[in-house]
Amino acid sequence: MKKLLTLALGLSLVCAYASAAPVTLTYWQYDYASKISAVDELIKKFEAANPGITIKQESFPYDAYSQKVATSVAAGQGPDVVNLYYGWLPQYVDAGYLQPLPAKDFPTATIDSTYAPMVKTSKMNGKYYALPTAVRPLALFYNKELFKQAGIAQPPRMWEELIADGQKIVKGTPPRYTTLGFGIQPDGQDYHVLREVLVRQFGGQPYSKDGKSATYDSAAGMKAMTFYTDLQTKYKLGVPNFFPGNNSYRDAFIAGKVGMIIDGSFAINTIKDGAKFDWGVTTLPVLASNSTEKDNFGSYWVNGITKNAKGDKLAAAIKFLKFLTSSETQRYWLENVGEIPASRSLAADPELLKDPVYGPFISSLPYASSTVFVDEAGQRKAWVDAINTVLLKGNTPAKAIKQAATDEQKILDGYYK
Secondary structure (H helix, E strand, O other), X not given: OXXXXXXXXXXXXXXXXXXXXXXXXXXXXXXXXXXXXXXXXXXXXXXXXXOOEEEEEEEEOHHHHHHHHHHHHHOOOOOOEEEEEHHHXXXXXXXXXXXXXXXXXXXXHHHHHHEOHHHHHHEEOOEEOEEEOEEEEEEEEEEHHHHHHXXXXXXXXXXXXXXXXXXXXXXXXXXXXXXXXXXXXXXXXXXXXXXXXXXXXXXXOOEOOOOOOEOOOOHHHHHHHHHHHHHHHOOOOOOOOOOOOOOHHHHHHHOXXXXXXXXXXXXXXXXXXXXXXXXXXXXXXXXXXXXXXXXXXXXXXXXXXXXXXXXXXXXXXXXXXXXXXXHHHHHHHHXXXXXXXXXXXXHOOHHHHHOOOHHHHHHOHHHXXXXXXXXXXXXXXXXXHHHHHHHHHOOOHHHHHHHHHHHHHHHHHHHHO
């Protein structure tokens, strides 16, 4: 009997040792300075609370990131937990790169009721495969000093006021501007504004209810394309790529050379760190003819668990994902990255709603739409190419909106059919 007890005790110690075996998880995200430093700090907190779990963060340039993830995970390499743009999810899920989040740890009904409405676009076939820490609606950033110099007392509430204000601010003539009234950049956030904001404000819908058909080749779509491209071609508020680089419009704003830009909440800290002038934020304008129609676009990055995480790694990955989406992390993320909490309750915090910078973003969450992409890069290209035929080649807005709809419909048909 004594030998049996000794053996049983020995086995239990072995099991306890095995369950406490150290686990190393690899976490990937794209190379964005504020996000990398924030995750570094969060990893320290997580590891301190979870001895035995080590998180190794790796980052890659944005332009190569999606392809790097796809090729690595397909080969059984790379990350165990991965940060992805929500618009990439259909392709990653279809390819089998992500595991569905375990329902017992991440109940679907709870997610539906506690997260911002736009997060539902990351649910596929009734299952969530990834969740965000934060969401990123759009707002209008404006240079208060340029407004004062131009004699403008308040930021614009309507698009017509934005045009009038921009014309007072702009300096120089095309193509030799010295200051822009509005930072036009189709491949920045503008194509989102055109598709999800202006099309709706002009009375249309960008897509059918099931998301399978592009429905903006319409009178509303043509008006929206005309209005947006007129900012350059008719009203001469600016030109794309005023500054070099991928974020030309934002860099030009930070340099004090642009009166207004539309950007996401993710840009807050970059602008805060770089701008050497007084600036403000306000909600997106509405049309004077349809002033009750408020619309916005929201995007977000999600964290998911790849097929690489199995056994002890899967258990550790679930713990890490719960930590990344916790209320404490969401608040930390707001303060250190500038993105808005994905939780409805946190976003409804009265103090945040009154904040002069965060408030305009947060107040727009109830009416922000999140496009259901099936090929984010291809769908973005369809829109940007169409816009540029007007801005650069003299095409008509009517032909351009038809081209965008035709090209995007081919992508949608290729996925759904």
